[in-house]
Amino acid sequence: MTGSGAAAGAATRAADYLAQAGVVPVVVVSSADQALHLADALAAGGLTGMEVTFRSAAAAAAIRAVTDARPGFVVGAGTLLTTASVDAAVEAGAHFGVAPGTNPEVLAHAASRGLDFIPGAATASELDRALALGADVVKLFPAEAAGGVALIDALAGPYPHARLMPTGGIRVDDLPRYLSRPSVLACGGTWIAPRDLLEAGDFAEITRRAASAADTVRTIRDNARKEHHHGA
Template identity: 45%
Template sequence: MTVSIQEVMTTSPVIPVMVINQLDQAVPLARALVAGGLKVLEITLRTPAALEAIRQIKAEVPGAIVGAGTIINLQTLDAALEAGSEFLVSPGVTDSLLTAALNSGVPILPGVVTPSEVMRLLDRGVTAMKFFPADAAGGIPMLKSIGGPLPQVTFCPTGGINPKNAHEYLSLSNVACVGGSWMAPASLVDAGDWAEITRRAAEATALKP
C-alpha cells in the first residue's frame, strides 16, 4: 500500500533522522522508536549500511513507515527506491530529481530555504516541503514570514531542532512535523540503551500541541 505525503507528515509529530553506522543496530533502534510512538523513520543515506537497514526495518518492524533521507541525485533516488523506501527526503532539490521523484509515485519532502524555492515547488504541484537547515536559516521567524504570502505550504523543519524548541516549531500553523535526532543519539545507540530511546521517543510523540 502506497503511503501518502499526508501520512508521512501527520502520523507522528517528530520524524527521527537516523544515521545507521552498524547494520545490527538498525532493527532494534527502529523497534525502540516505534515502541515510543514514532512510526515514521528517516534513514539517511550517509553510511554504507543505510540501504540494507531500510530493507531490514521494512521486513522486521511492523508499523514502521520507512523512508530514505539525503536524496541528492538520481543515483541515490534510484537506490532508495530499489531498497523499498516508502518516502524520500532531500536537503534541497533539482529539476531532474523532483521530476524523477514525482514520476516514481513515492512521496518526497524536498528541502527548501527561501520563498523562491517554495514557489518553484508550488509550480510543480508540491505543497509539502522540508525546511532545512531550519535553525541556521532563520527558524521560527522565517517560517512565520514565509507563511504569510504562502499559507498553502506545509513544512517539516529539520536542522537544529531539539526538545527545547520543537514544541514552538510544532505550534506554527504551517508546520505539521519536525525532523530531529535527539531521541537516538549515537551514544545511546552504541550503548544499546533501547529503553531510554523508547522513553525519549514517547516524550517526542507527546509534543504535538
C-alpha cells in the same frame, strides 16, 4: 501519467504520516541490525516511523530490513541527492524520500518512480521553486539556522498553502513553537536517536527520548483542540 498518479497517491500517505507523527526521528545507522533495534526502540516510545539518511553505506540495507520485518513502521529515505540514491531508496522499499535541497532532476525522477519526495528549502525562492515543481511537503532546512519559527511565520504570508517539515537544530523544547504553526506538519529531529547513543547501544535512552517527543506532540495537539473547541 501512471508515475505522476502514483506519486500523488504516495504524497497523501506521507503527508498523512507526518501530520499524525508530529516528529520524525532523523537517523544515521551503521547496519541493518542496528536499524531494527532502533525501530523497535522508537515504536516502544510511541513513534512509528523514522527517516534513515543516506549518509552511511548501510542506509539501503537498513531500510529494506525494517520495511520487511516491521511492516507497520514507516521508513523514509533521507539525503537523497542523486537519481541513483532515489533508485536505491525505491528498491529498498522506502515509503518516502527527503532531500536537504531542491534538485529538479531528482524530484522528477522520484515522481517517475512513484516515490513521494520531500525536497528542501531555506529561502522564499527555494520554497517557491519546490512548490512550482509539485512538491506536496517541503523540508525547511536547516530550520533553526535559517530563522526558525520567525522564518516560517514570514513565509506563511505569501505561501499560506505550503506544508513544511522543519529539520535541523530542533530540540524537544522547541516543538510547541513549531507545531503551533498551521503550515508545520511535523518536525525532523536528530536528538531522539543521535549517533553516539546508537553506537553505545543505548536503546533505552532512545525509547525515553521518543516517549518524551510523542508525549509533547500529544499535549500540544490536545491543547490546540481545547482552544479550538472553546473558540468555536
